[in-house]
C-alpha cells in the first residue's frame with residue numbers, strides 16, 4: 001500500500017495549479033474538489049512495456065501552460081490509426097476543424113428504431129428567447145417553472161427539508177458531508193437503491209458522454225458510427241439550444257439522450273425550486289427538439305443528495321452516476337481536466353488503465369465519466385480510450401441497454417411503464433433507503449485507482465477525506 005504522503009503529493013501539485021487557473025475558467029467549468037480523487041496518484045518517469053502505444057508523454061507545445069504537468073506511465077492494447085498524436089492533446093491546443101454532421105436530420109424524420117416515436121420537430125423553429133438565459137440557473141418566477149413546482153408538490157414524493165449546501169464542496173459543508181441522512185454522493189460516495197451506478201453484467205460498459213452537444217461531438221458521432229457503438233449522452237439544456245441538430249443526429253443514430261441540467265450548476269447548492277427549474281427546462285428543450293423526454297438524469301459533478309434525488313424522481317428522472325468502488329477508485333477518466341491544464345493526457349490514460357483493471361476485476365459491469373464538450377476529450381476518446389476498450393473486449397452499450405431495457409424505456413412518452421416503471425410509481429422506491437454499500441465513506445483503497453489496492457482501513461479513508469478538506473478549505477478549484 002502506498003503511503004498517504006505519496007498519495008497527497010501529486011494532489012498538492014494539482015491544488016496549487018488549480019488555484020492559479022481559476023480565473024481563466026468560465027463559470028460552467030469551475031469545479032470544486034471532491035473527495036473522489038480522479039487525479040493520478042503516482043508518477044512514473046519511464047514508459048512501461050508497450051503493445052501498441054505506451055509511455056509518458058510530455059506536451060511538446062504546452063502553449064499557455066507555464067508549468068509542465070506530471071506524466072504517468074500507461075499501456076494501451078490498441079489505438080486508432082488516425083488518432084491525433086498524444087503530444088497534441090494538451091490545454092490550449094490549436095483548434096482542430098470541426099467535422100460536419102454526416103447527414104443533417106430532416107424535420108419530420110422518424111427514428112425507425114423507436115416504435116411510437118413522433119416525427120422530429122424542425123430545429124429552426126426553436127426560439128432561444130422562449131428559454132432562460134444560457135448557462136445560468138433559470139429564474140423560478142415564470143408560469144412554466146411555477147407549473148413544474150406545483151407538479152412536484154402534487155407528485156406525492158416527499159422532498160427532504162434540509163437546506164441547500166453552500167459552494168465550496170465538502171469542507172465548506174462539514175455538517176452535510178457527515179450527515180448520512182443526506183446521502184451526499186459528492187462527499188463520500190453514498191448511494192441509494194434508486195441510483196444507477198453501474199451495469200449489472202460483468203464486462204459490460206454503459207458508455208456515457210456528458211456536457212454536450214458541442215463543437216466536436218460530430219467527430220465522436222462519426223467514430224461511434226464507424227465502430228458501430230451506441231452511447232448515452234447526458235446533455236446540458238443550454239448546449240441543446242446552441243446545437244439542436246447535433247442532438248437530433250445523436251438521437252436518430254440510436255444513441256440514448258439523457259438530462260444533465262440546464263446550466264450545469266451544483267444541484268445541492270440550489271433551492272428546491274431552482275433544482276426543479278434546472279431539470280424542467282432541460283426536459284423541455286430536449287422534448288422540443290426531439291419530441292420525446294428522457295427519463296434519466298446525471299447530476300453535474302455527481303453532486304446529488306436525497307433532496308436532489310427526491311426532486312429528480314418526482315420529475316420522472318432516475319439518477320445515474322458513475323461507478324465508484326472506493327474514495328480513490330472512481331471510474332472518472334479525468335478527461336475534463338486536460339482542457340483546463342490540470343492533468344496531462346498521460347494522466348488520463350493512466351486513470352483509464354486503472355479503470356480497466358477495476359472493471360475487469362469486478363463482478364458487475366460499470367459506467368465511466370467522460371465528456372464530449374472539448375476537442376481534447378473527444379480526441380482522447382476516439383483516438384485512444386475507445387479503441388483500447390474494444391481491444392479489451394468490453395461489451396459497450398448505452399446505459400438503457402446495459403440495464404436490459406429497450407430504447408422505448410428511455411423516454412417518458414414511449415415507456416410502457418411496465419418493464420421499466422418510473423421510480424415515482426414504484427412502491428417504496430422513493431423512500432430513499434440506503435443501499436448496503438452506501439455510507440458516509442465507502443471504504444478502502446487510498447492509493448490510486450488500482451484494483452489491487454483494497455486493504456486500507458476505513459479509518460485511513462476518513463483521514464484522507466479530512467486531509468482533502470484541509471487542503472482546499474474555502475477555495476474553489478477546477479476539477
Ligand SMILES: [Zn+2]
Nearest residue numbers: 210211300301
Ligand atoms: Zn457535466
